[in-house]
Structures are given as C-alpha cells and as structure tokens.
Amino acid sequence: MKSLLRAIAALSIIAAMIPAAAALAQDKQALSGERDKASYMVGMDVAKSLAPAAEDMDLAAFERAVRNSFDGGEPLISEQDAAETGQALMQRVAARSGRPVPGQPPGSQPPTVDKGKVGLLVGADIGRSLAPVKEEIDLPVVMQALKTTLAGGKTLLSDAEADAIRTAFGQRVQASAKARAEQAGIRNAAEGEKFxxxxxxxxxxxxxxxxxxxxxxxxxxxxxxxxxxxxxxxxxxxxxxxxxxxxxxxxxxxxxxxxxxxxxxxxxxxxxxxxxxxxxxxxxxxxxxxxxxxxxxxxxxxxxxxxxxxxxx
Known part of the structure; x- marks a missing residue:
C-alpha cells in the first residue's frame, strides 16, 4: 500500500481538481488549543498527499477505515479487493495526469472504481500510519481539515502556521515516545528478570x-x-x-x-x-x-x- 501512495503522490503534478459540488466553503469551527491545531495540521498534510486520488474516494468510508485502524480492527476490505482497487486507482490517477496508464495500451480508458472501496483501502493505510500518534490527535478535527483542504476551501491554518505546528508537534511526539519507551524498558526488564x-x-x-x-x-x-x-x-x-x-x-x-x-x-x-x-x-x-x-x-x-x-x- 505504501508503494501505491508513493505512486499516487508522484502523479500529483497535474492532478484533477475536486468537483465544485463537493467543496466546503471554509471551516467555521475555531481551533481551541494545541491538540486541535496539531490535528488540523495533520489533516492538511494528509489531504495534500491524497489529492490526486480524492476524486475517486468516498470520505465517509475513508474515515471509517481510519477509525477502524485506530481501534486495531481487521481490514474492512479483502486482500483481493484491495489489490484490484489499488491497481485500478493507480491507472485512473495516471490517466488524469496525462501519463501512460500502467498495464494499458496508449489511449485506453482507465477502469472504473468503487469509491467506497477506495476509501477503505486508502483509509486503512493512513490509519496505520497515524496509529502511533492517535492519542495525540482528534480524528474529527483531522477530517475537518482534510475535507476543507481537498475542497479548496479556506483553512484555519496558513501554510506557515502549519509548518511551525508540525515542528513543535514532531518534537512533542518524540519526547512522549521516548518517555514511554523508557517506562516500557524498565517494566520489561523487571518482568523478564522475574520470569x-x-x-x-x-x-x-x-x-x-x-x-x-x-x-x-x-x-x-x-x-x-x-x-x-x-x-x-x-x-x-x-x-x-x-x-x-x-x-x-x-x-x-x-x-x-x-x-x-x-x-x-x-x-x-x-x-x-x-x-x-x-x-x-x-x-x-x-x-x-x-x-x-x-x-x-x-x-x-x-x-x-x-x-x-x-x-x-
């Protein structure tokens, strides 16, 4: 799946715009604290990475798959459906970008995709990627920023503000991870010695x-x-x-x-x-x-x- 997202990102130079009917004019909820700001920044970043595929993705299914990953659930899409959907999605993104469609002769039309399956596929991967910081963010705020960014609306953070928050968030997450690792190390050493x-x-x-x-x-x-x-x-x-x-x-x-x-x-x-x-x-x-x-x-x-x-x- 990581290779799929890398391939999609590589084709983002001339990715299609989100249909105007799906656009959100702008967020109306203020960001109340550092957690909200960090969550919003994450949503903006995720949106930028997903933009080339957003036209083919159902966001409700995407959110459901992310939440399922956070909860440690089994994938909501079968391996066969994931493989078929991933291949078709790459072909559609390539076609929109004007590049040759992988596995298809020149001039051919890309296959159709089930937007729900695309949401489940991509959401599962994003959920796994964000799982290590799930305790540091609020998914509804992440989704708010993601939807607004994909729709081309006015975000509650400027790019400069998001950059500053990203740096501070990364430092905070690293510090928390280090503290948790030290505590786990002490606990595991004692349990191992006893066993x-x-x-x-x-x-x-x-x-x-x-x-x-x-x-x-x-x-x-x-x-x-x-x-x-x-x-x-x-x-x-x-x-x-x-x-x-x-x-x-x-x-x-x-x-x-x-x-x-x-x-x-x-x-x-x-x-x-x-x-x-x-x-x-x-x-x-x-x-x-x-x-x-x-x-x-x-x-x-x-x-x-x-x-x-x-x-x-």
Missing part, C-alpha cells in the same frame, strides 16, 4: 554463562554451525505473554541468514544446535534488541523462540 529466575528451575531448561536459556525439543544428529556460517531455519517468535511477533511461515517458508547478522541470543543459541534439532530459546532483553527495541518489540523485552535448524549453507 527467567523462575524458568531456570524448570526441568529441561539449561542456562548459558551469558544468561541465554534453552530447552531441547528435538535433538539433531548433524554438524553444528559456526557463528560465521549461514543457516536455513524454521522459527516462531513470541513475547512472554505468548503473542506471536514473527514466524518463518508468515514469510513464505524457511528463513536463511548469517549467524553474525542476527541478535546475539540467536548467534549463540543456533551455534549450539546440530542440524535437524529443534530448540526453544528464552532470550533476555540484553541478548535481543536491548534498550532500543525495534518497530514491533518494546525495549528490554525477553523473547521466546522455537527454532528448527534445517541446514548449514
């Missing part, structure tokens, strides 16, 4: 000098890889609460990587495994993603991996 202290006494659990814990689920009979080797594995990764954050299956099958290119707990643990074995690893936060975490894992999280070593490459 690992109890887990080390479980029958069949072994502990290495680094603090890595493991259990042999199935022993293998092949050679053991060196830390510099490349391996093929099946794996499943979960947090201590059992939630799955990654599996080789969701990427289409066995994964291949160098043992010197992964987190330290993997490098150490997989190097102990003979080919054909399946181990379970409990990896302390300092042997995983540490105090920084990553996009899907909070700082200092203890991770649980079931790993099956298939081959040394």
């Amino acid at each position: 690992l202290a109890a887990n080390r006494s479980v029958k069949g659990v072994f502990v290495t000098p680094s603090g890595l814990q493991y259990m042999v689920l199935r022993q293998g009979s092949g050679p053991r890889p060196h830390p510099s080797d490349r391996v093929r594995v099946n794996y499943r990764g979960t947090l201590l609460d059992g939630s799955v954050f990654d599996t080789s299956e969701q990427h289409g099958g066995p994964a291949e990587f160098g043992l010197n290119q992964v987190i330290p707990g993997w490098t150490e643990g997989v190097s102990m495994m003979p080919v054909g074995a399946k181990y379970r690893f409990w990896i302390p936060g300092d042997l995983a993603y540490g105090a920084k975490g990553n996009d899907s894992i909070e700082p200092n999280s203890t991770l649980v991996f079931d790993v099956e070593l298939l081959d040394i490459l």
Whole structure:
C-alpha cells in the first residue's frame, strides 16, 4: 500500500481538481488549543498527499477505515479487493495526469472504481500510519481539515502556521515516545528478570554463562554451525505473554541468514544446535534488541523462540 501512495503522490503534478459540488466553503469551527491545531495540521498534510486520488474516494468510508485502524480492527476490505482497487486507482490517477496508464495500451480508458472501496483501502493505510500518534490527535478535527483542504476551501491554518505546528508537534511526539519507551524498558526488564529466575528451575531448561536459556525439543544428529556460517531455519517468535511477533511461515517458508547478522541470543543459541534439532530459546532483553527495541518489540523485552535448524549453507 505504501508503494501505491508513493505512486499516487508522484502523479500529483497535474492532478484533477475536486468537483465544485463537493467543496466546503471554509471551516467555521475555531481551533481551541494545541491538540486541535496539531490535528488540523495533520489533516492538511494528509489531504495534500491524497489529492490526486480524492476524486475517486468516498470520505465517509475513508474515515471509517481510519477509525477502524485506530481501534486495531481487521481490514474492512479483502486482500483481493484491495489489490484490484489499488491497481485500478493507480491507472485512473495516471490517466488524469496525462501519463501512460500502467498495464494499458496508449489511449485506453482507465477502469472504473468503487469509491467506497477506495476509501477503505486508502483509509486503512493512513490509519496505520497515524496509529502511533492517535492519542495525540482528534480524528474529527483531522477530517475537518482534510475535507476543507481537498475542497479548496479556506483553512484555519496558513501554510506557515502549519509548518511551525508540525515542528513543535514532531518534537512533542518524540519526547512522549521516548518517555514511554523508557517506562516500557524498565517494566520489561523487571518482568523478564522475574520470569527467567523462575524458568531456570524448570526441568529441561539449561542456562548459558551469558544468561541465554534453552530447552531441547528435538535433538539433531548433524554438524553444528559456526557463528560465521549461514543457516536455513524454521522459527516462531513470541513475547512472554505468548503473542506471536514473527514466524518463518508468515514469510513464505524457511528463513536463511548469517549467524553474525542476527541478535546475539540467536548467534549463540543456533551455534549450539546440530542440524535437524529443534530448540526453544528464552532470550533476555540484553541478548535481543536491548534498550532500543525495534518497530514491533518494546525495549528490554525477553523473547521466546522455537527454532528448527534445517541446514548449514
């Protein structure tokens, strides 16, 4: 979906204007505080990125999809409909811009689209993008600014005012994210330490000098890889609460990587495994993603991996 939005944005130079019948003359609601101003700025920015596709989009469906993403709901459009709608939308935007229509012979007419499906498709992507700051903004104000901007109405913020608000908002969001990450890191470190202290006494659990814990689920009979080797594995990764954050299956099958290119707990643990074995690893936060975490894992999280070593490459 990100590639779709990038493609749409690249075609925005001569994008079509919104029909006058859909125009909103201007906003009538004043912005009462920093939250309103930030929300309004976000709406203006989103509108500018969506302008080339706005003619083909139902804004009510768009808002519903954004709200659904904020609530963590399943997509409101099927994968097949999303793929078909996305392709058709790109073709229509290209045709309006005067560029060749992707996948169509010169002079051909672009396909029609269901505006509701376009709204659901684009709204889901925008919702995911805004989800990290959803607590900092009000969606009704975002939508107010978006509608006015798309309609060519007079916005409550000038471009200069929006630029200043954007800078301050970005700094505030970064500060809040840093504070939340620090709190999560403290909490996860304590929970991990408590769990690992109890887990080390479980029958069949072994502990290495680094603090890595493991259990042999199935022993293998092949050679053991060196830390510099490349391996093929099946794996499943979960947090201590059992939630799955990654599996080789969701990427289409066995994964291949160098043992010197992964987190330290993997490098150490997989190097102990003979080919054909399946181990379970409990990896302390300092042997995983540490105090920084990553996009899907909070700082200092203890991770649980079931790993099956298939081959040394």
